[in-house]
Amino acid sequence: MNTVLAFGPIGSNSMLRINCPHCGERDYTEFRYAGDANKARPAHGTGDLKTWHDYVFIFDNPKGPHREYWQHVFGCRQWLILERNTATNITGASQLTDTSRAS
Numbered sequence: 249m250n251t252v253l254a255f256g257p258i259g260s261n262s263m264l265r266i267n268c269p270h271c272g273e274r275d276y277t278e279f280r281y282a283g284d285a286n287k288a289r290p291a292h293g294t295g296d297l298k299t300w301h302d303y304v305f306i307f308d309n310p311k312g313p314h315r316e317y318w319q320h321v322f323g324c325r326q327w328l329i330l331e332r333n334t335a336t337n338i339t340g341a342s343q344l345t346d347t348s349r350a351s
C-alpha cells in the first residue's frame with residue numbers, strides 16, 4: 249500500500265501541520281479530513297433525493313482559502329473546522345465544532 253504524504257506550505261520540506269484548538273499543533277497524520285465545512289447538510293427528514301445526491305457526491309474544487317472539517321482521530325477525537333489554502337497548503341485558524349457532528 250502506498251502512502252501519500254501531504255506536505256506543508258509549498259516550497260517547504262515540512263509536513264502539513266494542523267493546530268488543534270484542544271491539543272495544539274500536530275502532524276496532519278493524526279487527523280482525518282472530513283469534507284467541506286461550507287456545505288450545509290440537508291435537514292433531517294429531507295426526502296428529496298437530488299438534494300442528498302448533491303450533498304454527498306457534488307463537490308467544489310476550490311483553489312485558495314477553504315474551510316474544511318477535520319477530526320483529530322489520534323488525539324482528542326474532537327471535530328474542528330480548519331482554514332487551509334488549497335493552493336499553498338498554508339493552514340490558518342482552526343476552531344472546534346459543536347458536538348452534533350458525530351463520527
Ligand SMILES: [Zn+2]
Pocket residue numbers: 268269270271272320323324325326
Ligand atoms: Zn486534539
